[in-house]
Amino acid sequence: MKWFSSYQWLAALACLLGVAALHASEQDTRQPATIFIAGDSTAATYNNADHQGWGAMFGQFFSDEVTIDNRARGGRSSRTFITEGLWQELINDVQPEDMVIIQFGHNDGSPVNDDRRARGTLAGIGDDFVDIENQLTGKQERVFSFGHYIRQMVNDVKAKGATPVLVSLSVRNLWQRNGMSHRIERGSGDYGYWLYQLAWESDTPYIDLTNAVADELERLGQQATASLYPKDHTHYNDEGARLHAKHVVAGLKGIKPGLDEALFSEQGQQTEAYDWSFVRLPVKADKFRKSVFMVGDSTVRNGWGDGRDGQWGWGDFIDEWLGQPPLNIVNRAVGGLSSRTFVTQGHWQRALNMMNPGDVVVIQFGHNDAGALNDDSRARGTIKGIGHEEVVIDNMLTGQTETVHSYGWYLRKMIGDALSRGVTPVICSPVPRKKWDDSATRIARASNSYPQWAEHVARQAQVPFIDLHELVASRYDAMGPAAVDAMFADKHTHTSLRGAKFTAQLVAERLAPMLGLSVEETIDGGSQ
Incomplete structure (x- = not known):
């Protein structure tokens, strides 16, 4: 399958997420004449094969129609890139429709004031600042937070009619034992x-380069990774730079509107797109904290997770009840997917690779598993039940041969994968739809279907189970049709803000004891 070149695939993707149909026209693709890069030594160009930034290899993925202007400069932080005038020089050359990739952070944790570099920024993205007499320059300077400098860059690019793209840090070759395996560091600091x-905040494209590269390096292993970092743990050689550049390109292919396929070289066209960049799936806030992950469909995280059309998933509000003491709440659910496609499209593995021993992952699928096993629009169905049946298909959507399993098989896979990492899986039955029985006084329950199959798999595996289907349905029964209508943003499937918060609190109350927490709020339908 040719990623990002098929309108049929893009239309299917839009349908999966419940967004407006995409149109095969020029307005759906970006065609920048120049792509600028602003960053530090991990992106900068060097005349040294053993010390190279990914920006030096970036141009290999593009045709001659695109100019790659790499302005990254070694040793700079977001602050010094601006204060030394490098940013102004760059922005002066930016034209409407250009693209500017912005990646900083490796040097922002340095001292704010010293006589050697004086390049540090204040931690975080707040409005705080400190006034200093810069020991390096001898001048008065007001130093701001990391967020302040990045905001300035983003705003400057948008003011020129160009597109800013924020990219997370490159990966350092630092490993530590994590459970039964060794894991590579996933980002320096926060x-x-x-x-x-x-x-x-700024509605700007974001590419999670850190986790994408870390996933690949962990597959390669420590010895092979070490060969990519001959100088030190931060800087890589040509091959390491090319690996990072490839993942930046994969991420760019997944933003909307995307880059025209004609802009890529043969190498760029062969680079598989990460088609989900535009959804901006969450990442962990603090790698040292315990995390609660959620995986599922649109009832857990709807679309972009921004409440479009009034639709929200319950996973976006768990933190309102489980935020103290601080936890990472990471909602990696993707609308339109089944247990099968969440696995086959790589979302499960990406989420799993972010987890650490002691974390918790809440798993809820079922709404989309009843779809067709094979068609040219979604091809997301699973074999009904929890048995070991399987069928081999030539997938009409992907063009690939695939072995399709039962709903229970995919849940068991996730459970087994989580347990092998020291992660606690919690199975949830799918939330009920707003469908009333003939008396119009009771929500219709599914029988011998996904709620029961989910429970059976959880009991077999002896892992925690939350019967969200019955919990929510019984409360809807007590509320009555008029009150329940306010819980939904569409006819019968996707909850409103009020409905999502209502469900989130039910989940939080069951999760809290597993996390050693308590939830004191009274369930009243959630805050408005």
Whole structure:
């Protein structure tokens, strides 16, 4: 399958997420004449095969129609890139429709004031600042937060009619034992998360380079990874730079509107797109905290997770009840997917690779598993039940041969994968739809279907189970049709803000004891 070149695939993707149909026209693709890169030594160009930034290899993925202008400069932070005038020189050359890739963080944790570099920024993305007499320059300077400098860059690019793209940090060759295996560091400090927050705040494309590269390096292993970092743990050689560049390109192919396929070289066209960049799936806020992950469909995280059309998933509000003491709440659910396609499209593995021993992952699928096993629009169905049946198909959507299993098989896979990492899986039955029985006084329950199959798999595996189907349905019964209408943003499937918060609190109350927490709020339908 040719990723990002098929209108049929893009239309299917839009349908999966419940968004407006995409149109095969020029307005659906970006065609920048120049792609600028602003960053530090991990992106900068060097005349040294053993010390190379990914920006030096980036141009290999594009045709001659695109100019790659790499302005990254070694040793700079977001602050010094601006204060030394490098940013102004770049922005002066930016034209409407250009693209500017922005990646900083490796040097922002340095001292704010010293006589050697004086390049550090204040931690976070707040409005705080400190006035200093710069020991390096001898001048008065007001130093701001990391977020302040990134915001300035984003705003400057948008003011020129160009597109900013925020990219999380490259990966350092630092490993530590994690459970029964060794895992590579996933980002220095919290800069990747701060960039993610800034991307949401400014409605700017975000590429999670850190986790994408870390996944590949862990597959390669420590010895092969070490060969990519001959100088030190931060800087890589040509091959390491090319690996990072490839993942930046994969991420760019997944933003909307995307880059025209004609802009890519043969190498770029062969690079498989990460088609979900535009959804901006969450990343962990603090790698040292315990995390609660959620995986599922649109009833857990709807579309972009921004309440479009009034529709929200319950996973977006768990933190309102489980935020103290601080936990990472990471909602990796993707609308339109089944247990099968969440696995086959790589979302499960990406989420799993972010988890650490002691974390919790809440799993809820079922709404989309009843779809067709094979068609040219979604091809997401699973074999009914929890048995070991399987069928081999030539997938009409992907063009690939695939072995399709039962709903229970995919749940068991996720449970087994989580347990092998020291992660606690919690199975949820799918939330009920707003469908009343003939008396119009009781929500219709599914029988011998996904709620029961989910429970059976959980009991077999002896892992925690939350019967969300019955919990929510019984409360809807007590509320009555008029009150329940306010819980939904569409006819019968996707909850409103009120409905999502209502369900989130039910889940939080069952999760809290597993996390050693308590939930004191009274269930009243959630805050408005």
